[in-house]
Amino acid sequence: MKFLARFYIDGFILAIFGAVIVATLVPAEGSAATVVDWATKVAIALLFFLYGARLSPAETLAGLRHWRLHLVVLAATFVVFPLIGIPFRLLVPSVLTEDLYKGVLFFCLVPSTVQSSIAFTSIARGNVAAAVVSASISNLLGVFVTPLLVVLLMDATGQASVDLSSVGDIMLQILLPFVVGQFARPLLIEWLRRHNRPTRLVDRGSILLVVYAAFSEGMNEHIWSTVSAWQVLAVGLVAIAILGIILAITTLAGRELGFNREDRIVLVFCGSKKSLATGVPMASVLFAGQPVSLIVLPLMIFHQVQLIACAAIAQYFARQHERATASQAAEAVA
Numbered sequence: 120m121k122f123l124a125r126f127y128i129d130g131f132i133l134a135i136f137g138a139v140i141v142a143t144l145v146p147a148e149g150s151a152a153t154v155v156d157w158a159t160k161v162a163i164a165l166l167f168f169l170y171g172a173r174l175s176p177a178e179t180l181a182g183l184r185h186w187r188l189h190l191v192v193l194a195a196t197f198v199v200f201p202l203i204g205i206p207f208r209l210l211v212p213s214v215l216t217e218d219l220y221k222g223v224l225f226f227c228l229v230p231s232t233v234q235s236s237i238a239f240t241s242i243a244r245g246n247v248a249a250a251v252v253s254a255s256i257s258n259l260l261g262v263f264v265t266p267l268l269v270v271l272l273m274d275a276t277g278q279a280s281v282d283l284s285s286v287g288d289i290m291l292q293i294l295l296p297f298v299v300g301q302f303a304r305p306l307l308i309e310w311l312r313r314h315n316r317p318t319r320l321v322d323r324g325s326i327l328l329v330v331y332a333a334f335s336e337g338m339n340e341h342i343w344s345t346v347s348a349w350q351v352l353a354v355g356l357v358a359i360a361i362l363g364i365i366l367a368i369t370t371l372a373g374r375e376l377g378f379n380r381e382d383r384i385v386l387v388f389c390g391s392k393k394s395l396a397t398g399v400p401m402a403s404v405l406f407a408g409q410p411v412s413l414i415v416l417p418l419m420i421f422h423q424v425q426l427i428a429c430a431a432i433a434q435y436f437a438r439q440h441e442r443a444t445a446s447q448a449a450e451a452v453a
Contacts, residue, residue, distance in 0.1 A: 134323070134327055136427070138331040138334070139330060139331075139334050142330070142331045142335045143338060146335035146338035146339055147331070147335040148335075148339055152332075152336075155331065158328060159325070159328045159329060159332050162321060163234045163325055164295075164296040165321055165325075166234065166238065166296075166321045167251070167294075167296040167300065168296040168297070168299055168300040168303075169300060169311070170237070170247055170251065170297060171296065171297040171299065171300020171301040171303070171304065172300040172301070172303050172307045172308065172311060173247075173304075173308070173311055176301060176304075185246075185249045185382070187376075188249055188378065188382050188385060188386065189249075189252060189253050191376065191386060192256075192257065192385070192386060192389045193253075193256065195365065195368070195372070195386070195390030195391070196230060196231050196257050197261075197264055197268065199365065199368055199390075200227040200228070200361075200365060201224070201227050201228055203365060204223055204224045204361065205224065205272070207220060207223055207224070208224075210353075210357070214353050215350070215353060215357070216350070218410050218413040218414055219346070219350060219353075219354055219413060219416065221273060221406075222354075222414040222417035222418060223354070223358075223361075223417045224272065225269065225273065225398070225402060225414060225415075226417050226421050227361070228265050228269055228272070229261060229265050229393050229394055229397055229398035230258045230261025230264070230265060230393075230394050230397055231253075231254055231258065231389050231390070231392045231393065231394060232254065232393065232394045232395075232425075233255060233257075233258050233394070234325055234329065235325075235392060235425075235426060235429070236250060236388045236392045237250045237254055237388075237389075238323075239388045239429050239430070239432075239433040240384055240388050240389070240433075242433040242434065242436075242437055243384045243388070243434075243435075243436030243437055243440070244381070244384070244436065244437055245380075245382075245383075245384025245385050245388070245436070246381035246382050246384065249381075249382060249385045250385045250389055253385060253389040254389050254392075258394065261394070265397075265401055266401065266405060269401075329426070330423070330426055334423070346413065346416065351416075354416065355420050357417070358420050358421040359428075361421070362421065362424055362425055362428055365391045366387065366391050366428075366432075369386045369390040369391055370383070370386075372386065373386045384436060388429060388432075388433070391429070392425055393421055393422065395418055395419060398415065398418045402414055402415045
């Protein structure tokens, strides 16, 4: 890592690209895909168990009470994102096909990710407790809000249904391990204070697993063969543009609304993400009888773009925090 740092190359970003390359060349299929799926679920549960063990009950309670921040995150996810996506209709049919645009607008309507939003907040030294609450609320509300937005803004089947299994997944993979971690905190906190490496490894490892699993699924579905290279490039550029706009808006909003550094980090990461795990199952129901693979393609591309971009941003925030901490320590000694 020190060798790479000399050339301003981030090892974590390289690892993400490595996961994409491995998934492209050797995608998980059959029983291997099942193993990867379970490994991802276990990693996510372990991650939130460790978060629960590290956060004091006072920090958790403060995160629950931070309603102003949560409202801004929800507004970014379900109001600002759709408003950004609607004007891209102008690119049809010259740049995007009707189905690809439908996919672009659809990913603007799905809820935020949970695991990666919180993992990046942790890496960036943000308010993890608030991120847990914001991301979980976004996903829970998204089960109801996303189908409603699809029916209001898109030409779907009109048979929007609520998948209550998504609520159960959030409870079992996110909230239950977090609560168990809170109860186990007295037994583990001293060890975790002396050894922060396990949480860092699980932070980054869970993200790499998500990247590999998502790209493997796309390869197995042959989703890349359904469009031309130019169309994939166009969707990629649109995804980059939308992510850039929402990152600029959330960054500016955090400053203008007077949030502190830790809360601004939550707004940036929780307000700029879109969940592939929630979006794909919803699309299969909401767009039954339509080319679902094409409609979810923009979501898959945006998912990869957001992980790579936010990994770089999180590392930047982490280095910023380390420099500030070192500066304060030097001033205290002086």
